[in-house]
Amino acid sequence: MPLISLDDDDNTLGMLRESANALAERIDGAQVMRSRRAGKSDLDRSVWTAMAEAGWLGLLLPEELGGLQLGSRELVVLCESLGRGLLTEPYVQLAVFSGALLMGADHGANTSALAGGLVDGSRIVTTLWQTERGARAELKATEKDGEVLLNGCAGLVSAAQSASDYLVLAQSDGDSVLVHLPADTGGIGVSLRASVDDAQLGSVDLDGCSVPSGNVLARGHKVETALVRAIETNRLAIAAELAGIASKALEATVDYTRERIQFGKPIASFQAIQHRLVDMWSDAEFACSAVTDATEKLGEPDSAAASQAVLAAKARAGDAAIGITRRAIQLHGAMGFTDECDIGLYMKRAINLNATLGQPEELRLQYLATERAA
Incomplete structure (x- = not known):
């Protein structure tokens, strides 16, 4: 596989x-x-x-x-x-x-x-930096008399309720700051909603949350550089997870079609089924190859080529995981649509990850823009 x-x-x-x-x-x-x-x-x-x-x-x-x-x-x-x-x-x-x-x-x-x-594992550290639509959140940090006051709302927050600490990407007098905000600080409001794979994503409201000025961990260019690196690293990691989902969904479907008997034969022996499985296999192979290429390029001196390879890898792996899990559900028949069948959970997970840090269409447009700017 x-x-x-x-x-x-x-x-x-x-x-x-x-x-x-x-x-x-x-x-x-x-x-x-x-x-x-x-x-x-x-x-x-x-x-x-x-x-x-x-x-x-x-x-x-x-x-x-x-x-x-x-x-x-x-x-x-x-x-x-x-x-x-x-x-x-x-x-x-x-x-x-x-x-x-x-x-x-x-x-x-x-x-x-x-x-x-x-x-x-004693601290659950999550980051506040996006809106519910995935754009950069407008979080404000006001520094005065040795304190930092934080205001604004962030969405798409993982483990918002379980978090012991937040890292807040905010603006202070036009400058980016990274601020440590303990989760037990007054003025924090948390609400949760279920995503498509039933992960609980949070919305966190900051209303005059006060922390010491020593909780500012970084400023200016250092913050933006760290954010760019974090996004790129996360996209590569998500691409790898999507490739894993695609490969496992293919493997599970191959096993199922070998066991499912129709007209006295395993359905894997039918040519129409074999064609679908081959298409799924090629999609999974291309996804794995794209992630391999991006990983190898990250070790080379050309950072622009590496960034483009990461964009391509996540787009390719996202398309593969969605396409393979959809076909896998179809090939599992009616049971593929039930909650008791794990294959549907793989599809839900793929949908969630595919939307994280850019859908394939967005990433391809970003790839083209980067290429034209080079």
Whole structure:
């Protein structure tokens, strides 16, 4: 079956993949997803703790911040396995995105404490920076007399209710600032809504939230640089997870069509079914190849080419995951539409991830704009 293939001379990636697969076998991702939906929870603490114990939450963070200081190759392999195992905790949004912002912040005591808590799972650190439509939120920071007052509303917030800490991307006198906001600060209002895959996304209102000026972790160009890096890293990670979903959905469908008997034969023996499976296989292969290409380009000096490759990878993987899971549901027949059948959960997860940080059409337009500007 299709798999993201990267050079692995010392078998580091192989061991990481085995570790992720072992956790996926231990934890029934589909059942956790259903349980979280029933309880209207935005995070399963037991799964999150298992991820922390495996060292995944600090995968990219430097050693001075308590992380493993690994790279995009390891991240891609891990996220592909998360997609295959349907482990749907907001790993990318919390560990990867927040971690990337902390990497770009000033490495003081506050940053170190946040990073340490993120790595060991004792702190749930999420970011306030988008509107409900995915645009940059207009969050205001007013600095006066050693305090920072935060006002505004942010949407699409992962683990908004479970969060112990928020990282707020705000504007202060026309300058970007990254501010640490403890979740128990007065003036914070949180509301939740279910996304298509039943993940609970939050809307967070800040009404005069006051924190010490020492909670400003970074300013100006440093903030914007960290945000660009966080978005690019997250897109690559999501592309890998989508590729994993596509490959697993294909694998499950191949197995099902071999077992389903019609007219005395497995339906996989019918030529029309075989043609569909081949189309699904080629889509999954192209998705994995696009993610592999983006990962390899990130290790090269041409940053513009790497950024374009990441855009292409997420667009390709998103289209593949949506297309494959839709056809997989059809090939599963009537049971494919039931909640008891896991294949529908893969499709819901693919829809959610596909919309995160840009739909394929948006990313292709961004790709063309970048190419023309070069």
